[in-house]
Amino acid sequence: MSGMDDWLTRPAGPLCGRLRVPGDKSISHRAMMLGALSDGVCRVSGFLEGEDTLATAAAFRAMGVRIEADGPGRRIVHGVGIDGLRAPGAPIDCGNAGTGMRLLAGLLAGQRFDSVLTGDESLSKRPMRRVTEPLARMGARIDTGDGGRPPLRVYGGQHLRGGDFELPVASAQVKSALLLAGLYARGTTTVREPHPTRDYTERMLASLGWPIEFSPGFARLDGGHRLRAADLAVPSDFSSAAFFLVAASIVPGSELVLEAVGMNPRRTGLLDALRLMGASIVELNRREEGGEPVADLRVCHAPLHGIEVPVALVPDMIDEFPALFVAATQASGVTVVRGAAELRVKESDRIAVMAEGLRSMGARIDETPDGAVIHGGTRLNGGEVTAHHDHRIAMSFVVAGQVAATTVRIHGCSTVATSFPGFPALASGCGMGLAAEA
Numbered sequence: 001m002s003g004m005d006d007w008l009t010r011p012a013g014p015l016c017g018r019l020r021v022p023g024d025k026s027i028s029h030r031a032m033m034l035g036a037l038s039d040g041v042c043r044v045s046g047f048l049e050g051e052d053t054l055a056t057a058a059a060f061r062a063m064g065v066r067i068e069a070d071g072p073g074r075r076i077v078h079g080v081g082i083d084g085l086r087a088p089g090a091p092i093d094c095g096n097a098g099t100g101m102r103l104l105a106g107l108l109a110g111q112r113f114d115s116v117l118t119g120d121e122s123l124s125k126r127p128m129r130r131v132t133e134p135l136a137r138m139g140a141r142i143d144t145g146d147g148g149r150p151p152l153r154v155y156g157g158q159h160l161r162g163g164d165f166e167l168p169v170a171s172a173q174v175k176s177a178l179l180l181a182g183l184y185a186r187g188t189t190t191v192r193e194p195h196p197t198r199d200y201t202e203r204m205l206a207s208l209g210w211p212i213e214f215s216p217g218f219a220r221l222d223g224g225h226r227l228r229a230a231d232l233a234v235p236s237d238f239s240s241a242a243f244f245l246v247a248a249s250i251v252p253g254s255e256l257v258l259e260a261v262g263m264n265p266r267r268t269g270l271l272d273a274l275r276l277m278g279a280s281i282v283e284l285n286r287r288e289e290g291g292e293p294v295a296d297l298r299v300c301h302a303p304l305h306g307i308e309v310p311v312a313l314v315p316d317m318i319d320e321f322p323a324l325f326v327a328a329t330q331a332s333g334v335t336v337v338r339g340a341a342e343l344r345v346k347e348s349d350r351i352a353v354m355a356e357g358l359r360s361m362g363a364r365i366d367e368t369p370d371g372a373v374i375h376g377g378t379r380l381n382g383g384e385v386t387a388h389h390d391h392r393i394a395m396s397f398v399v400a401g402q403v404a405a406t407t408v409r410i411h412g413c414s415t416v417a418t419s420f421p422g423f424p425a426l427a428s429g430c431g432m433g434l435a436a437e438a
């Protein structure tokens with residue numbers, strides 16, 4: 001069903017059970033990239049079998065890296081060393097993945113060969129100058145398509161040099177692109193962020209033995225070292241767990257346990273926001289897996305109230321706003337989101353698309369340039385919405401459908417497989433009303 005483009009939801013009774021969502025998308029991309037550049041064999045577990053991360057694995061196979069699948073979520077990456085990649089015979093198709101394309105732009109800028117990066121319709125509309133411009137300051141040569149958009153043509157054989165970058169937007173993708181180029185640069189590459197973002201590139205480089213200094217909002221490394229191989233365990237993706245956290249919070253009588261969810265503080269902003277709204281979410285069995293904090297999360301239905309989402313939380317929940325918008329429609333009072341203009345350049349314009357869909361279901365939402373004002377306490381109607389081929393929008397509308405008065409037909413759901421291929425089965429398994437369109 002996840003391959004079908006239209007989904008139909010029906011209102012749900014209480015959600016219950018225990019479930020484990022798939023591996024983290026951000027970490028899975030990086031495991032393929034850094035595993036490929038290491039000296040030796042990296043065994044990866046918990047790898048996300050999603051289209052985005054499969055595209056990244058295929059990119060490295062095309063550049064001569066042997067990657068074997070020895071079970072679901074398991075990969076054996078035979079690293080070729082920092083200078084061992086070969087020219088791909090054809091353009092590299094990054095699919096829907098902004099992370100894949102932007103990080104690869106940095107990594108490929110340091111190679112001896114030329115390469116071309118392409119993407120699907122949604123990725124082809126996304127801004128790339130945010131990476132190509134700072135990379136050019138390191139000596140990279142990258143051509144973009146019209147308006148700074150994909151495809152990217154990356155010229156090899158350039159002599160990169162380090163630099164000190166103060167980023168204008170809080171973006172882990174931009175930071176990571178610069179750090180990956182920095183592996184190949186002469187001298188020191190320093191990145192400073194306006195707000196700290198996820199630090200998976202820094203952590204994984206350190207765990208593979210590359211000398212790196214980092215703290216929230218800051219990272220610095222020198223070129224010219226090597227990566228040693230190590231086993232990499234990928235925790236469950238907090239962003240995938242988010243849909244279940246919101247669904248169980250708003251469907252009366254629900255109680256769900258989400259197992260082994262990645263709890264990196266740069267990812268869990270939604271937890272803080274939902275708790276400020278009155279949600280009942282308890283962390284059980286907090287522990288470390290693969291160098292990342294994880295916990296089982298028990299979420300029970302609770303009455304929510306509107307909040308002003310603290311701007312400092314925005315980067316830590318940047319992918320979770322579509323789900324938060326749904327929660328806000330069910331909260332009493334008003335929820336205000338500000339400082340989140342980045343939502344307009346994700347897989348879709350997530351402010352516009354959520355406002356359009358939820359409004360058509362009867363919600364009251366005022367869009368602002370960098371956020372929205374959501375008037376809660378709405379009994380949503382059923383109807384028809386479109387996810388604009390954005391995976392997180394589709395799953396958020398599924399959650400909204402659970403509390404709607406009647407069925408909701410959602411167009412454009414096939415991209416859910418980019419980040420969460422098993423979503424329909426897990427969602428139905430815990431009691432959500434979800435089926436392929438009749």
Ligand code: S3P
Pocket residue numbers: 025026027099170171172173174176198318319342
């Ligand atoms: C990601 C960073 C974020 C996030 C994306 C994954 C990453 O993007 O939205 O889903 O893996 O580095 P930005 O860097 O554009 O904020």
